[in-house]
Amino acid sequence: MTAPVAAAFDVAVVGAGPSGLAAALLMAQSGFRTVSIAPQALPADHRTTALLGGSTALLERMGVLEALTARGAELRTMRLVDVTGRLIRAPEVDFHAREIGRGSFGINVTNGDILDVLGAAADATPNLTRIDGMVETVELGERLARLTTASGAVIEAKLAAAADGRRSRLREAAGIGVKTWTYPQSALILNLKCEVPHDEVSTEFHGRHGPFVLVPLPGNRISVVLVEQPAEAERLAALDDAALARELERRAHSLLGRFTVDSPRQVYPLSGLTAQRFADRRVMLIGEAAHVFPPVGAQGLNLGLRDVGFLAEVAVRARRAGRDIGGPETCADFDRARRGDVTLRTAMVDMADRALLSDHLPAQLLRGLGLALADRIPPLRRLIIREGLTPTFGTPRVMREVS
Numbered sequence: 001m002t003a004p005v006a007a008a009f010d011v012a013v014v015g016a017g018p019s020g021l022a023a024a025l026l027m028a029q030s031g032f033r034t035v036s037i038a039p040q041a042l043p044a045d046h047r048t049t050a051l052l053g054g055s056t057a058l059l060e061r062m063g064v065l066e067a068l069t070a071r072g073a074e075l076r077t078m079r080l081v082d083v084t085g086r087l088i089r090a091p092e093v094d095f096h097a098r099e100i101g102r103g104s105f106g107i108n109v110t111n112g113d114i115l116d117v118l119g120a121a122a123d124a125t126p127n128l129t130r131i132d133g134m135v136e137t138v139e140l141g142e143r144l145a146r147l148t149t150a151s152g153a154v155i156e157a158k159l160a161a162a163a164d165g166r167r168s169r170l171r172e173a174a175g176i177g178v179k180t181w182t183y184p185q186s187a188l189i190l191n192l193k194c195e196v197p198h199d200e201v202s203t204e205f206h207g208r209h210g211p212f213v214l215v216p217l218p219g220n221r222i223s224v225v226l227v228e229q230p231a232e233a234e235r236l237a238a239l240d241d242a243a244l245a246r247e248l249e250r251r252a253h254s255l256l257g258r259f260t261v262d263s264p265r266q267v268y269p270l271s272g273l274t275a276q277r278f279a280d281r282r283v284m285l286i287g288e289a290a291h292v293f294p295p296v297g298a299q300g301l302n303l304g305l306r307d308v309g310f311l312a313e314v315a316v317r318a319r320r321a322g323r324d325i326g327g328p329e330t331c332a333d334f335d336r337a338r339r340g341d342v343t344l345r346t347a348m349v350d351m352a353d354r355a356l357l358s359d360h361l362p363a364q365l366l367r368g369l370g371l372a373l374a375d376r377i378p379p380l381r382r383l384i385i386r387e388g389l390t391p392t393f394g395t396p397r398v399m400r401e402v403s
C-alpha cells in the first residue's frame with residue numbers, strides 16, 4: 001500500500017472556533033500558505049463575546065470589523081454593582097469609554113456571528129485552504145508537523161497552531177502538560193429582549209455566588225451571563241420562559257424593565273486551565289488550548305486574540321530572519337511572548353472571582369477598597385480602563401491602537 005500524498009503548507013491551524021478562524025485568516029493575510037482543519041458543523045453556541053480595545057484593532061486590520069460591528073452593539077459604559085449584601089460592600093462604579101477619549105470600549109457580538117463573519121472572510125482569502133474534519137494523528141518531526149484527519153487526509157506544515165480547544169490533541173502530542181482546576185460555579189447564558197433601552201451600558205451585578213452580567217446587543221436586546229452555584233444554575237435553566245424572565249428581572253432590579261427570553265439557554269460549568277508551556281515541537285497554543293478561566297470581565301477570547309496576534313508576529317519575525325517558523329527558537333519566542341500576559345490575566349480573573357465568593361472580611365475589605373479607589377481617583381480609573389482594553393505588556397503590535 002502506498003502512503004497517501006501529503007499536502008504541504010507553511011501553517012496548519014487546527015480548530016475553527018473564533019481563535020482558530022482568526023489565526024488562519026491572519027496567518028494567510030501575513031503571506032503564509034495556510035490550512036485550517038476543523039469539523040465545519042459546530043455545536044450551537046449561544047454565547048456572545050465582548051470584543052474589547054485591542055481585539056477590535058486586530059479585527060479592523062483583518063478587514064472584518066465593519067461586518068462585525070453591523071451585527072453587534074457598542075459598549076459605551078461598564079457599570080459594576082455590588083449586590084453581595086455583605087458587611088463590607090463595594091461602591092457602584094461606572095467606567096465610561098469617553099473618559100479615555102474613545103467612543104466605545106468595543107462591541108458585543110454573538111459567537112455565531114463571529115464565526116459567520118470570520119468564516120466568510122476565510123473562504124474569500126486566496127492562500128487559505130479549509131479542510132473539513134477532525135485531526136486524529138499528529139506526528140511532530142525535525143522539519144515538519146504531519147497531521148492526519150479522520151477521513152485520511154494528510155497535511156504537512158512547518159508550524160501547527162493548536163486552536164483545538166481545552167482538550168487539545170495537538171497540545172498533548174507536543175507533550176505539553178496543563179494545570180487544571182475547577183470552581184464551585186456554573187454560568188447560565190441566554191439572550192433577552194428588554195422593555196427599557198440599554199443605552200449601550202453593560203451592567204455587572206456582583207453577587208455572593210458570582211457575577212450576573214447584562215451586555216447590550218443590537219435593538220432592545222441583551223445577552224446574559226449569570227454565574228451561580230451549579231444546582232441553582234441548573235434550576236434556573238429548567239424554568240419555563242416566563243418564570244426565568246421574571247427571576248432575571250428580579251435579579252436585575254427591573255433596571256431594564258420586563259424581560260422576554262429570546263434564545264435557548266446553556267449552562268457552562270466553570271473551570272480553569274493553563275498550559276505549562278505555550279509552544280514546543282512546532283506546535284503553538286492559542287485560545288482555550290492554552291488558557292481557560294471564568295467569564296469574569298470578558299477576558300477569554302480577547303486573550304485568545306492576543307495569542308493570534310503574537311502567532312503572526314513571531315512567525316513573521318522568524319521569516320524575516322530566515323529562521324524556521326516552527327523551529328525551537330520561534331517556539332521559544334512565542335512562549336516568552338505569551339507567558340506573562342496569560343499568567344497575569346488568569347490570576348486577575350481568578351482573584352476577582354474568588355474575592356466575590358469569599359466570606360472573609362479582609363478579602364471583602366480589599367475588594368471594596370480597590371473599587372472605591374478606582375471610583376475616586378481619575379488617573380487610576382483611566383489606567384484600569386486602558387489595561388483592561390489593551391494591556392501595556394502582552395499586546396502584539398498588530399493590536400496596538402492608533403491614538
Ligand SMILES: Cc1cc2nc3c(=O)[nH]c(=O)nc-3n(C[C@H](O)[C@H](O)[C@H](O)COP(=O)(O)OP(=O)(O)OC[C@H]3O[C@@H](n4cnc5c(N)ncnc54)[C@H](O)[C@@H]3O)c2cc1C
Pocket residue numbers: 014015016017018019020037038039042047048049050051133134135136163164165166168169187189225268286287288289295298299300301302303304
Ligand atoms: C459563559 C461564557 C461567556 C464568555 N464570554 C466571553 C466574553 O464576553 N469575552 C471574551 O473575550 N471571552 C468570553 N468567553 C470565553 C470565550 O468564549 C472563549 O475564550 C472562546 O470561545 C474560545 O474559543 P477557541 O476558538 O479557543 O475554542 P473553541 O471555541 O472551543 O474551539 C475549538 C475548535 O477546535 C475544534 N477541534 C477540537 N478538536 C479538534 C481536532 N482534533 N481536530 C480539528 N478540530 C478540532 C472544535 O471543533 C472547535 O471548532 C466566555 C466563556 C464562557 C464559558
